[in-house]
Amino acid sequence: QEEVNESKHYIRMVSYVDGIPMGDAKQPKDFKVLYFNMGSFLGLLGQGLKGFTHDNSNHRLLWDVKETESLFEIIEFIKDKKKKDLVKKSLEYFVEHIKEPLKKLRSQVIHNDMNPDNVLVTRDSLDSVSGMIDFGDMVFAPLVNDLAVAAAYQTVTQQDLLTGTCYLLEGYQKEYPLTKNEIALLPGLVVNRIAMGLIIAEWRATTHPENKEYILGSIEKTWDVLRQAHQEQPKEMANQLIRFLSESENKF
Secondary structure (H helix, E strand, O other): OEEEOOEEEOOOOOOOOOOEEOOOOOOOOOHHHHHHHHHHHHHHHHHHHOOOOOOOOOOOOOOOHHHHHHHHHHHHHOOOHHHHHHHHHHHHHHHHHHHHHHHOOOEEEEOOOOOOOOEEEOOOOOOOEEEEOOOOOOEEEEOHHHHHHHHHHHHHHHOOOOHHHHHHHHHHHHHOOOOHHHHHHHHHHHHHHHHHHHHHHHHHHHHOHHHHHHHHOOHHHHHHHHHHHOOOOHHHHHHHHHHHHHHOOOOO
């Protein structure tokens, strides 16, 4: 706290972490190595946060998976009926198949926002993670959803439902293994996060029309991924993840 001209100003000092935001960096030669390293880093972070408590860790956050049902209230902001029906189907799947099993899984404080702008890669090796930033979405929530958030972003980036998730999960398992019950819900949680992002973006674009172009950006690609996701069976996707882990011989 500093006092300048009889006014109080609060200053926050943080340590510097060297690196380039993944979203600004060139594409690595092998994204699979990058995703494995991202998963490992997130696992280490989760391990470090295990047992951490804070008075505000249960604060209400729209991006919290536990708030999924509240998004039914704002899907009316989506004017396109087919798109509205698509996200409604996603929310209904969450309520019917994920909500109750999720309550039985491990919960702790999680980062909750591993997107390309929050991941720092090293300058000399673009597939090596040097750190993560932006802890503003931290919340007490099911542990598996931390990986689901990361996988959702990479699913949209790669336009691929499983490949990125496989390598993220493999890296995560190395540091902070998920259980079979957690992995069973992972594909559904990835799709749920994608749907959440679309609903919130469309709502914000409607309530802040002056920023509509910025908010929506290249959102049509995300809608394409959600359409593709609804053609798959989450249970079979989970089985594929488990098979991938059992057959994996990567030594990154």
